[in-house]
Amino acid sequence: MARFGKSGIISRLEQLDNDLLSILGDKKRVELIIVGGSALMLLGLVGDARMTTDIDILEAERQVESLLERYDMNQYVSTFRFRLPEKWPERRQRIPFSGITLEVFAPSNEDLAIMKLDAYREIDQCDLREMIQNNEIDLTKLQSIIIDDTELRINYDNESDWETFLVRFNEIKIFADSLR
Numbered sequence: 654m655a656r657f658g659k660s661g662i663i664s665r666l667e668q669l670d671n672d673l674l675s676i677l678g679d680k681k682r683v684e685l686i687i688v689g690g691s692a693l694m695l696l697g698l699v700g701d702a703r704m705t706t707d708i709d710i711l712e713a714e715r716q717v718e719s720l721l722e723r724y725d726m727n728q729y730v731s732t733f734r735f736r737l738p739e740k741w742p743e744r745r746q747r748i749p750f751s752g753i754t755l756e757v758f759a760p761s762n763e764d765l766a767i768m769k770l771d772a773y774r775e776i777d778q779c780d781l782r783e784m785i786q787n788n789e790i791d792l793t794k795l796q797s798i799i800i801d802d803t804e805l806r807i808n809y810d811n812e813s814d815w816e817t818f819l820v821r822f823n824e825i826k827i828f829a830d831s832l833r
Contacts, residue, residue, distance in 0.1 A: 654706040655725070659694040662708055663750070665724035670752035672720055677754055684756045686712040687748060688730055688768055690780065692759035695748045698789045699780055711760070736771050738764055738804040763795040767805065770821045785829045792829055796822075 657665075666685075673683055689709035693699045709730040710721060721727060737760070744761035759765065766784060769777040784790045798804050799822060809815040 656704040656706055657725075658701065658704050662691050662695060662705070665708060665726065666750055666752065666755060666757060669717070669720055669724050669726075670755040672723075673717065673754040677716060679753055681754060682756050683714050683717055683754055684712070684758060685710060685714075685717060686745065686758045686760070688760060688765065690776065692748065692765055693780055693784070695750070695757070696746070696759060696762070698762060698765070698787070699783050703780075730768075733768075733771065736768075736808050738767060738798050738801075739807065740798075740804060762790050763798055766790050766795055766825075767798065770818060770825070773821050781825050782828055785825060786832065792826065796826075 669685075677683070687695065687708060688711045690699070690703060690705045691708040694703050694705070706725070708724070708726040710726050710728045711731055711734065713721060713726075713728065718728070741760045741764040744764055745758045746761055748757040748759050750757040760768070762784065766781060769781050781790075785792075799806075799819075806815065809818065
C-alpha cells in the first residue's frame with residue numbers, strides 16, 4: 654500500500670471532485686465526512702510528517718460511494734459510528750477544500766479525539782499527544798462530552814469497554830498535565 658500525506662489527500666479529493674463534476678455537473682453539491690489521520694492532516698492538527706495509507710470516510714452520499722475505492726478512500730470506519738457522541742453532527746467542521754462539487758467536513762477536534770481514544774492504536778496515541786501538545790483539543794470540552802451520559806456513555810453497553818475508554822482518557826489528561 655502506498656503511503657501519502659496531506660498533498661496526497663488533497664490530490665485524491667481533487668480527482669474525486671473532477672469525477673463528480675463530470676457525472677453531476679456543477680449544480681449539485683456533494684458532502685463527504687472525513688475522519689482519522691486524513692482529517693487531522695487536512696485540519697492541520699498534526700505535523701507534515703504524518704502519513705496514511707487510506708482516507709477514512711464516515712459519511713458519503715450515494716453518488717460518491719462507488720468512486721471511493723478508486724482514490725484510496727473507504728467507509729470501514731462507519732461500522733464504529735455507533736460509538737460517536739450523539740451530538741457530533743452539530744459540532745462538525747468544514748475542511749478547507751475548494752471543490753466545485755465536493756464539500757468536505759470532519760467531526761470537531763474533540764469528537765476526532767474521542768474516535769482516537771476509542772481505537773487507541775499506537776498511531777492514535779501519537780496523534781492525541783501531538784494534538785494536545787499543539788493545544789488542538791479543548792480538554793474541558795472533551796471531558797464535558799465524555800461525562801454527559803446522553804452524549805457518549807449511552808453508546809457503551811459493555812461496562813468493561815467504557816472503563817477502558819475512561820482509563821485511556823485519564824492517560825491523555827495525565828499527559829496534558831505533564832506539559833504544564
